[in-house]
Amino acid sequence: MANLEDAAHFLRGADKILILSHRSPDGDTLGCASALSRALIALGKSVMFRCADPVPPKFTYLFEGIEYGEFEPEHIVTVDVADKTLLGSLEPYGDKTDFAIDHHASCRPFAKETWVEGTAGAACELIARLIPALGAEITPKIADCLYTGISTDTGCFRYPNASANTYRIAADLLEHGANAAEINRLMFDTKSRAAVALLKRLYGNMEFHCDGKCAVFCLTSDVIAETGASEDDLDGVSAMVRQVEGVLLGFTLREREGGVWKVSMRATNPADASVVCAKFGGGGHKGAAGCSLTGGLEDVKARVVAACGEAIKALENK
Amino acid sequence: MANLEDAAHFLRGADKILILSHRSPDGDTLGCASALSRALIALGKSVMFRCADPVPPKFTYLFEGIEYGEFEPEHIVTVDVADKTLLGSLEPYGDKTDFAIDHHASCRPFAKETWVEGTAGAACELIARLIPALGAEITPKIADCLYTGISTDTGCFRYPNASANTYRIAADLLEHGANAAEINRLMFDTKSRAAVALLKRLYGNMEFHCDGKCAVFCLTSDVIAETGASEDDLDGVSAMVRQVEGVLLGFTLREREGGVWKVSMRATNPADASVVCAKFGGGGHKGAAGCSLTGGLEDVKARVVAACGEAIKALENK
Numbered sequence: 102m103a104n105l106e107d108a109a110h111f112l113r114g115a116d117k118i119l120i121l122s123h124r125s126p127d128g129d130t131l132g133c134a135s136a137l138s139r140a141l142i143a144l145g146k147s148v149m150f151r152c153a154d155p156v157p158p159k160f161t162y163l164f165e166g167i168e169y170g171e172f173e174p175e176h177i178v179t180v181d182v183a184d185k186t187l188l189g190s191l192e193p194y195g196d197k198t199d200f201a202i203d204h205h206a207s208c209r210p211f212a213k214e215t216w217v218e219g220t221a222g223a224a225c226e227l228i229a230r231l232i233p234a235l236g237a238e239i240t241p242k243i244a245d246c247l248y249t250g251i252s253t254d255t256g257c258f259r260y261p262n263a264s265a266n267t268y269r270i271a272a273d274l275l276e277h278g279a280n281a282a283e284i285n286r287l288m289f290d291t292k293s294r295a296a297v298a299l300l301k302r303l304y305g306n307m308e309f310h311c312d313g314k315c316a317v318f319c320l321t322s323d324v325i326a327e328t329g330a331s332e333d334d335l336d337g338v339s340a341m342v343r344q345v346e347g348v349l350l351g352f353t354l355r356e357r358e359g360g361v362w363k364v365s366m367r368a369t370n371p372a373d374a375s376v377v378c379a380k381f382g383g384g385g386h387k388g389a390a391g392c393s394l395t396g397g398l399e400d401v402k403a404r405v406v407a408a409c410g411e412a413i414k415a416l417e418n419k
Numbered sequence: 420m421a422n423l424e425d426a427a428h429f430l431r432g433a434d435k436i437l438i439l440s441h442r443s444p445d446g447d448t449l450g451c452a453s454a455l456s457r458a459l460i461a462l463g464k465s466v467m468f469r470c471a472d473p474v475p476p477k478f479t480y481l482f483e484g485i486e487y488g489e490f491e492p493e494h495i496v497t498v499d500v501a502d503k504t505l506l507g508s509l510e511p512y513g514d515k516t517d518f519a520i521d522h523h524a525s526c527r528p529f530a531k532e533t534w535v536e537g538t539a540g541a542a543c544e545l546i547a548r549l550i551p552a553l554g555a556e557i558t559p560k561i562a563d564c565l566y567t568g569i570s571t572d573t574g575c576f577r578y579p580n581a582s583a584n585t586y587r588i589a590a591d592l593l594e595h596g597a598n599a600a601e602i603n604r605l606m607f608d609t610k611s612r613a614a615v616a617l618l619k620r621l622y623g624n625m626e627f628h629c630d631g632k633c634a635v636f637c638l639t640s641d642v643i644a645e646t647g648a649s650e651d652d653l654d655g656v657s658a659m660v661r662q663v664e665g666v667l668l669g670f671t672l673r674e675r676e677g678g679v680w681k682v683s684m685r686a687t688n689p690a691d692a693s694v695v696c697a698k699f700g701g702g703g704h705k706g707a708a709g710c711s712l713t714g715g716l717e718d719v720k721a722r723v724v725a726a727c728g729e730a731i732k733a734l735e736n737k
């Protein structure tokens with residue numbers, strides 16, 4: 102397994118470098134790619150960037166002013182890519198990748214060399230250490246890119262993956278000029294009109310069962326079409342269902358084709374979402390799990406609510 | 420003006436200490452009081468704590484296991500209290516206060532000695548430096564108390580008051596055992612049933628004017644009574660009105676007695692809420708301001724919307 106020094110050594114000796122982000126790119130993979138691009142270009146190297154999916158509008162500021170080249174790549178680096186299938190349509194590059202830099206404990210190495218630190222809250226933490234090791238400067242723009250990755254991957258320092266080291270790197274980035282408050286406002290405090298329409302349906306139609314300990318929200322095709330909510334908007338909803346005081350198990354039912362309903366469940370300690378979802382052939386973690394059921398909406402909902410009720414009763418009898 | 424060393428010197432020589440928090444106590448003033456209480460008791464001192472208002476249930480964990488004394492106080496310390504009127508019914512203690520520890524640039528000194536650092540994101544940052552200077556240990560429980568104050572006063576590191584130093588102190592607290600993720604879940608990710616009822620009304624009834632650049636939500640007495648929302652729940656709503664994509668000026672109208680409506684306005688750059696509110700005799704900052712108007716709801720709303728419309732047009736003609 103490679104380390105920081107190996108990555109710095111490799112990049113110091115490389116030129117005509119292609120940087121790859123994972124498909125459905127998030128703030129971390131794009132923060133890494135944009136920050137590393139800026140540093141390598143400042144060192145006089147030619148750099149290209151590719152991603153299977155377009156950069157979402159909220160992240161385009163990361164790439165403003167970067168002068169990418171057009172050339173036949175001689176070296177390929179991936180950032181925040183835990184598996185070559187996550188390159189999407191760029192998967193053929195997986196076997197040609199020279200160096201993979203990642204922070205997923207579940208990383209399945211595919212590159213010639215892999216530097217993975219499973220305890221880092223974001224891959225941007227690794228890049229924040231790599232850039233000075235390359236002899237490049239953390240400019241204010243680079244600090245913005247790295248802060249974006251760290252803040253988005255840790256839910257603005259809310260999730261357990263934010264370690265003391267994460268906070269310390271963020272402190273350094275602020276001192277290098279990162280506009281932390283403005284970035285967080287853009288990332289976390291702005292709701293699209295579609296998201297507002299979805300929240301209107303969510304808070305209007307959420308149902309409570311089991312004495313308020315189980316909450317359900319049904320994302321029918323109608324709701325999705327009517328609100329115009331994106332996958333990104335929809336993803337956040339399952340977590341919100343669980344956030345209501347007193348709720349131990351919250352889930353959304355999302356309509357798929359052919360009468361299939363996808364269940365996304367979240368649990369608050371001591372409830373266990375993975376145990377409930379396992380009853381329907383699904384799985385996941387204690388805090389977040391999923392499964393799929395087929396049938397009519399009311400029937401499917403009643404079955405999952407009943408399973409939640411049993412789990413809640415079992416906890417109460419403990 | 421006193422400093423860290425003065426505060427440490429004073430407390431090392433003191434005993435039978437009364438610690439005071441500000442009225443309507445928040446996570447910062449209570450985090451300071453509970454952390455400092457624990458440290459002083461560990462040093463063998465007798466400590467009391469008073470606040471004009473009860474400790475809200477979400478903050479009672481801060482005080483778990485603290486053994487307070489009952490005695491005639493010989494020394495009085497205030498934490499996060501910027502003005503003696505903020506002591507509420509305990510204001511008579513203001514003139515008897517020996518030492519005030521605060522982080523408000525607007526602090527109006529009332530104690531014999533005052534240590535104020537206006538650049539700190541939370542008063543808990545000062546206490547985090549004071550405790551080691553006293554020769555006491557930052558225990559995991561103390562780390563929880565201090566982290567709570569820092570996280571709540573900076574909106575979980577989202578607001579511009581979170582400095583590099585704030586992040587660095589948070590990193591130290593994590594290393595001393597603060598349960599950051601669990602604290603943030605309790606502080607930010609849990610919504611009361613009343614808050615959910617309020618959000619249902621908010622997202623159901625929010626109005627958009629001026630091509631979606633002005634958003635309005637009316638908190639009539641009916642809505643407040645029906646949802647059972649607390650002042651705390653209501654306070655957050657004004658900020659939410661402004662969070663919608665494309666909104667430059669968002670405001671809530673909150674019904675008071677006698678046909679009076681209190682306007683809480685938030686603005687997104689380059690709009691200026693204080694300029695709009697000044698037209699109605701109010702004031703505040705560029706980002707957040709307020710004013711009061713008297714009249715019927717529709718009339719009052721139309722007048723404020725018109726003022727917002729003028730301000731937005733002026734920006735567009737620039």
Ligand SMILES: [Mn+2]
Nearest residue numbers: 129181224254
């Ligand atoms: Mn990541």
Ligand SMILES: [Mn+2]
Nearest residue numbers: 447499542572
């Ligand atoms: Mn404070």
